[in-house]
Amino acid sequence: MFGFWKTWKALEARGIMGINRRNADYVLKYNKRSLYPIVDDKIITKERAIAAGIHVPQLYGVISTEKEIDKLDEIIGGRNDFVIKPAQGAGGDGIIVIADRFEGRYRTVSGKIISHEEIEHHVSSILTGLYSLGGHRDRALIEYRVIPDQIFKSISYEGVPDIRIIVLMGYPVMAMLRLPTRQSGGKANLHQGAIGVGVDLATGLTLRGTWLNNIIAKHPDTTNAVDGVQLPYWDGFMKLAAGCYELCGLGYIGVDMVLDQEKGPLILELNARPGLNIQIANDCGLTLRTHAVEARLEELKARGVTETVEERVAFVQEMFGHIPQVEG
Numbered sequence: 097m098f099g100f101w102k103t104w105k106a107l108e109a110r111g112i113m114g115i116n117r118r119n120a121d122y123v124l125k126y127n128k129r130s131l132y133p134i135v136d137d138k139i140i141t142k143e144r145a146i147a148a149g150i151h152v153p154q155l156y157g158v159i160s161t162e163k164e165i166d167k168l169d170e171i172i173g174g175r176n177d178f179v180i181k182p183a184q185g186a187g188g189d190g191i192i193v194i195a196d197r198f199e200g201r202y203r204t205v206s207g208k209i210i211s212h213e214e215i216e217h218h219v220s221s222i223l224t225g226l227y228s229l230g231g232h233r234d235r236a237l238i239e240y241r242v243i244p245d246q247i248f249k250s251i252s253y254e255g256v257p258d259i260r261i262i263v264l265m266g267y268p269v270m271a272m273l274r275l276p277t278r279q280s281g282g283k284a285n286l287h288q289g290a291i292g293v294g295v296d297l298a299t300g301l302t303l304r305g306t307w308l309n310n311i312i313a314k315h316p317d318t319t320n321a322v323d324g325v326q327l328p329y330w331d332g333f334m335k336l337a338a339g340c341y342e343l344c345g346l347g348y349i350g351v352d353m354v355l356d357q358e359k360g361p362l363i364l365e366l367n368a369r370p371g372l373n374i375q376i377a378n379d380c381g382l383t384l385r386t387h388a389v390e391a392r393l394e395e396l397k398a399r400g401v402t403e404t405v406e407e408r409v410a411f412v413q414e415m416f417g418h419i420p421q422v423e424g
């Protein structure tokens with residue numbers, strides 16, 4: 097393991113993107129303000145995805161007011177597992193993943209037993225905006241609990257790993273697999289303590305990992321190697337992510353996807369301000385790639401053509417595949 101800062105410095109020479117550049121040159125430039133609600137509200141994202149024929153975890157119900165908390169029982173119905181989350185949450189905060197029932201109570205995926213009253217109280221906190229961006233009133237959504245594909249068993253601890261792909265104007269530029277740990281409580285968010293693992297865009301093979309700002313080779317809980325794992329349906333994930341541009345209209349997004357044991361690839365959410373740690377996990381700067389895509393867009397514009405999802409994926413796989421690159 098070696099220091100985060102040292103790694104970041106070394107990457108600077110290789111086109112690392114900092115937060116100011118991300119905001120000015122990508123988020124502000126490519127993401128129209130009026131379109132933000134589509135990605136900032138998970139209920140709206142879901143509606144859009146369904147309309148576009150893209151699979152998402154099934155929505156069981158929405159609670160918008162204190163009065164509607166009475167409907168919780170009815171929404172959950174006879175189900176033993178489900179997920180409650182704030183529609184406008186971020187970073188995994190406020191998400192409860194219920195895996196089972198236990199003597200009139202519920203058991204979360206990390207083994208905590210909670211009562212129905214505690215769940216109601218949690219929903220009420222969501223409504224007041226405790227977890228929402230900007231702290232304003234929010235809605236709670238109750239949805240299908242994703243059961244991760246068996247492939248992740250050896251390299252994941254509880255919870256659901258997710259695949260994050262950053263997409264610029266419909267072109268995937270960088271990918272990362274995020275693995276929950278004992279510390280992250282079943283969630284795949286890096287600042288909850290999940291591991292980020294780089295993924296080769298061409299093949300879907302995992303690269304090295306980062307955990308709590310360190311470079312790692314093994315999962316801390318399972319001790320299995322996190323690199324060299326072949327992710328299934330890789331081209332499917334790439335196309336799914338690329339197609340999210342048409343779905344939301346935002347030019348610079350992070351697409352979060354999961355692989356359900358039965359339902360296959362699903363879109364979990366879209367982010368208008370995707371984090372920058374993906375660069376550490378891939379040992380590669382984002383600007384190297386975003387500049388290449390911007391050059392491609394210029395070239396296509398001059399020729400008066402645009403590319404399909406398949407063409408865009410083929411382009412980036414050819415350009416950015418087969419890392420790690422030459423050491424700088």
Ligand SMILES: Nc1ncnc2c1ncn2[C@@H]1O[C@H](COP(=O)(O)OP(=O)(O)O)[C@@H](O)[C@H]1O
Pocket residue numbers: 153179185186187188189191193239240241242243255256257258276282283284285352364365
């Ligand atoms: N339906 C679900 N089933 C199981 N786990 C989930 C579900 N939704 C979210 N999670 C877990 O919580 C994490 C964060 O969920 P996400 O919807 O991306 O919200 P956030 O905006 O807070 O990141 C996911 O990466 C996943 O590990």
Ligand SMILES: [Mg+2]
Pocket residue numbers: 187188352365
């Ligand atoms: Mg997320």
